[in-house]
Amino acid sequence: MGMMNNIEEKAASVLGTSNTQLTQAVSNVIEECGGMDGLIKKFQDKGLGDVVQSWISNSPNKSITPEQVTNVLGADLIQKVASKAGMTSESLTQQLATYLPLLVDKLSPEGIIPHEGWFARTLDKTKEFFGMKH
Numbered sequence: 001m002g003m004m005n006n007i008e009e010k011a012a013s014v015l016g017t018s019n020t021q022l023t024q025a026v027s028n029v030i031e032e033c034g035g036m037d038g039l040i041k042k043f044q045d046k047g048l049g050d051v052v053q054s055w056i057s058n059s060p061n062k063s064i065t066p067e068q069v070t071n072v073l074g075a076d077l078i079q080k081v082a083s084k085a086g087m088t089s090e091s092l093t094q095q096l097a098t099y100l101p102l103l104v105d106k107l108s109p110e111g112i113i114p115h116e117g118w119f120a121r122t123l124d125k126t127k128e129f130f131g132m133k134h
Helices: 003-015 020-032 036-045 049-056 066-073 075-085 089-107 118-129
Strands: none
Touching: 020 036, 020 075, 020 089, 036 049, 036 066, 036 089, 049 089, 066 075, 066 089, 075 089
16 A cells, blocks of 8 residues: 555545545645655745644644645645645635644654555565565
8 A cells, every 4th residue: 555545545534534625635735746755845845844743743733724835735735736636725724624633643643654665665674684676
């Protein structure tokens, strides 16, 4: 299972499986950012590193506003994803402001964000360590 499938599953869990429109929109935003690392970098680059770090860490999640979401992601990306999902930009930014903190929190258990291919690389290193891979 790829990282994007995991994100969609977590998004469905956080957002409720009945809201497939929003689940897909949130997944598209993360994909458009280049995955979780890209999303986090966008927040850090816009001076909101402490906010996104609160979502990753085990401390309480700091909130964000729809305006901050637009500032971080850019109006063009918001419009593209909203249009694709059949939502207004305003509705999408409001939903992202509400659910991104929860989703990033769920995707970063123990304060660690899993990366694409992490499990496979870890398994390969474990096999090498035990002499099972040549």
